[in-house]
Amino acid sequence: MLTILKSEWFKLRKSNIIGILLAGPLIGLGAGIGADTAEAAGMMNEWYMILIYMNLPYAVLFLPLITGVLASFVCRYEHQAGGWKQLLALPVTRGKVFAAKYVLILLLVLFIQLFYLAAIAGAGLYKGIADPFPAAIVWKSILGGWIAAFPLVALQLWMSVWFKSFAAPFAVNVVFTLPSILAMNSEKVGPYYPWAQPFAMMYPATENGDIFFIPWEQLITVIGGFFLLFYLGGYFYFQRKAV
């Protein structure tokens, strides 16, 4: 398993993936620097304000959409010139290849989240925020967004293994991501819609006693449930895929 992951990493190393990883945090940085946080000064910690401003474009659109690009990216070499055949001719099982690709995408998303953390700090320093940095809250937001991406990554890996082009999995992603703009405003649908979860998990709410910003039941049933559904769907599809 570790060796497959390593070879996946080698395939990725010389590509221009770093530009794709930095795109989102830069958007966040721009939103943070452009944010008008002065109005909150004195009323609430300005870091919360900057986080809310930065999360809006980042967690609603960027994070869900980029999972699709990353998934297509890690399947790109295999789709070219019989790469699946070459890879699966090696003494590896399909299940492990699928798992390795999944773990690799999760690591890439984690990198993006960490760059985003740096972007939050950068935007705050640029604005000279004097309030204490709410480290616990920000970490919750960063890791929460990462976990919320688990089911989305699973579906996108499924779609990317299926379709050769980047455009088709991306189209599926767009079709599900755009309605989250409506869903996140709805108290009834929002908690159950997987593509609205990154925003919910990254939104710095006040202390509610839970580890993340959404209730445990929601984390386990919605994020966990859709993760299982999409991961197993992709896993079994890949088992039977003709290469």
Added chain:
Amino acid sequence: MMGKLLSAEFMKIKRKGIWFLTVLGPIGVVAMQMVNYGVRKEYLFRQNDDRWGYYLDNIHSFTPLAIVLGIVILTSFMSSIENETNAWKQLMALPVSKMGVYLSKFTVLSVLLLISSVLLLLFTLAFGISLDLGGEIPYAGLLKYSFYPFFAALPVLALQLWAAAVSVNQGVPITLGILGVILTYAGYALPDWLIWKWPLLMNDWEEPLINVLLGGGAGLILYAAGMIDFVRRDVK
């Protein structure tokens, strides 16, 4: 030559889901309002006495996002046809000019987006009538909200086609497209010179027609730049 190139391009996009997406885009935009009005019709009716105008504004809150993302998907699809199988060489070996090929791709994309705009007009009108909004149907506004975004988005179309046609790795144009759609999403807070803001039909003069004219002008410039770059590049 152009006619044959165009019919070849239309042949190539068959059974690839491209037509499906062309129809799905406008359906999606109107379906979003079907849900919105389905859930809280009374509340939305109370918001504004000009119910048709308010309804059109609601429709227009998703049109720019849909059109920019649609452009990203369709341009990438159009260049994947040749990209996936390294068929650019084969295509260019035919007695066709590279300019002609590029122009035919751009034309097919424009036709698809125009069809989407027509469908958007029809679906918006049909759902609007079924909502029983009352008062006169604002045909001028309906035309404006259906077709202006397409013209205002021409620079984005030219830029994305350029990026998709010259990138071996389609992850690059799609990431560019994601950045673009975020600029559209946050456009209300951004300066007027950003092309991604134009489909919102907002500007300092509050005259949407400016976006249409700018879109045509800047679209032409970006189209020319993309075509010249495409023609000069080595065929891979």
